[in-house]
Amino acid sequence: MVQEQYVTTTQGGGGGGGGGVVRPLPDHVYKIGIYGWRKRCLYLFVLLLIIILIVNFALTIWILRVMWFNSDGMGLLHFHSDGVKLEDGESEFLLPLYAQEIHSREDSSLRxxxxxxxxxxxxxxxxxxxxxxxxxxxxxxxxxxxxxxxxxxxxxxxxxDGEQTVIGPGKLRVTGPEGALFQHSVEVPVLRSELFKDLTLESPTRSMSLNAPKGVHMKALAGNIEAASMDIILQSSIGLLVLDAETVRMPSLPLSEEGVPGNPQGLFEVCVCPSGKLFLSKAGVTSTCSEDQDC
Known part of the structure; x- marks a missing residue:
């Protein structure tokens, strides 16, 4: 507290006295500073700032300790000039990740x-x-x-693409128990089965057609070729229909009642109707086919 005192001089009166009389005045005290509740609030505010500073410093040390921050990066995550490298462990991204390339380690896979x-x-x-x-x-x-x-x-x-699918290798292998199902036409140069397995083409509810501009070749070198249907049509628009085999058998051809009775040799003649129907007739010296009987 600073005290300031003021001294005043007054003029004396009468008798020619010229001397002044010095009379002190009451003291005036002026208080300079912060006192009372303001001082207590200031100290409390400074204390609160110190506590916040200590808590922030402790949280910073704790985050650095938990996240394993170091000079190269953060824990197992290292930052290099050519990108970010995760040495070991798992990474979880909560937001979208944008990267030009993602590589795994040489001795492990990328998951x-x-x-x-x-x-x-x-x-x-x-x-x-x-x-x-x-x-x-x-x-x-x-x-x-x-x-x-x-x-x-x-x-x-x-x-x-939107128009076609191309398979590069020379062989397409279907291992399903029901084979392959095609809803539309199929164009292949060669269709074969695996070794020691049968090749089966089926159309349970519709017809099946095999078309080729230069011929259809069916080969079974170690087995039989069987075709089962209500009607089987073999048609050649230009050229011949050739059945080239050592033996051609038609065991279920109908037998005509016409012909030479009592043929001792049991020989029969294969007859062809104009419609293409085949039937058998007992053989004779001349043809025994009768169009009116079976055609």
Missing amino acids: VHSTENVSLNARDDDGDVTGRISVGPREARGDTPNLLISSHNDNMLLSA
Whole structure:
């Protein structure tokens, strides 16, 4: 507390006295500083700031300790000039991840896990999605104009677009117990079965046709060729229909009642009607076929 005192001088009166009389005045005290409740509030505010500073410093040390921050990165995650490298462990991304390339370690595989689905999107310069692959708990779906699958030596394995699907390898193998199901036509240069297994072509409710501009060749070198249907039509628009075999058997041809009775040799003649129907007739010296009987 600073005290200031003021002294005043007054003029004396009468008798020619010229001397002044010095008379002290009452003291005036002025208090300079912060006192009372203001002082207590200031000290409390300073104490609160110190506590907040200590708590923040402790939280910072705790975060650095838990997240394993170091000069190279954060724990097992290291930052290099060529990208980000995760030495070991698992990474969880809560928001979208944008990266040019993602590689696994040389001695391990790359795994991506999700409780819902995993989506990979390709975007153009405008940000529009041009390709998408989504793997969910119930289905895996891909949306892209062209699909191309290649081997390690850049040989095309599968190519598909909106018009056609091309399989690169020389052999397509279907291992399902019911084979392959085609709803429309199939165009193949060669159709064969596996070794020591039969090849079966079936159409349970509709007809089946085999067409080729230069002929249809069916070969069974170690087995039989069987065709079962209500009607089997073998037609050649230009040329001949040739059955080339050591033995051609037609065991179920109908037998005509006409012919030479009592043929001792048991010989029969194969007759052909104008409609193409075949039937048997007992052989004689001349033809015994009768059009009126079986045609």
